[in-house]
Amino acid sequence: MSEREDFVRRFGGVFEHSPWVAERAFDRAASVGLTAGNVHSALCNAFRAASPAERRAVLRAHPDLAGKLALAGKLTAASTVEQASAGLDRLSPEEHQRFTELNAAYMKKFGFPFIIAVKGLTKEDILAAFERRIDNSPEEEFETACAQVEQIARLRLRSMLPGEDNA
Structure with missing residues (x-):
């Protein structure tokens, strides 16, 4: 396996179902x-350099929070833990x-x-953010969601590369 293939195998899932980010x-x-920190920076730069349609595809690859995939046990391992x-x-049932x-x-x-990067948040925090952000403009929410994807990537990398808190 080449270094590139190993890198993509290792980090290709950091951006949900989007190994192209790691390839780039x-x-x-x-x-x-x-x-x-370096891997996060490189991944985020590749993500930001992508077209809006490619970034939107990354957003669409994420599961609904507490949605059908979660109920069916079909989330990625990282999403399940998060x-x-x-x-x-x-x-x-009401929640x-x-x-x-x-x-x-x-x-x-x-x-x-x-x-939303859920680490450190409660379900009440998430629900409040959900209710607040639904009033955003499409442009504002696209940028917010992209920033959250980058935060999720940072948290995932920290768990993958222990002892490296510089991400």
């Missing part, structure tokens, strides 16, 4: 060293109904699922 980031990351850490796997309603309204308005 390899040359820069390999030239500066594989620290969490959602569970915020208690989204333990919602009351689940509210998330379902917000997921549908958000998807209808923006064309991609609500994305």
Whole structure:
């Protein structure tokens, strides 16, 4: 396996179901060293350099929070851990109904699922952000969602490269 293939295998899932980000980031990351900070920077630069349609595809690759995939046990391992850490796997029927309603309204308005880096947040924090952000303009929310994807990538890299808190 080449270094590039190994890099893509290792970091291709950091941006949800979007190994192309790692493919495009390899040359820069390999030239500066594989620290969490360097890999994060290279991945984010590749993501930001992508077309709006490509970035929107990354957003669309993310699952709904507490949605059908979660209920069916079909999230990626990283998404499962992330959602569970915020208690989204333990919602009351009323909370689940509210998330379902917000997921549908958000998807209808923006064309991609609500994305938030859930680490350190409670389900109440997430619900409050959801309700606040649904009033954003499409342009504002696209930028916010992209920034959240980059934050999720930072957190995932920190867990993949222990001891490297410079991401």
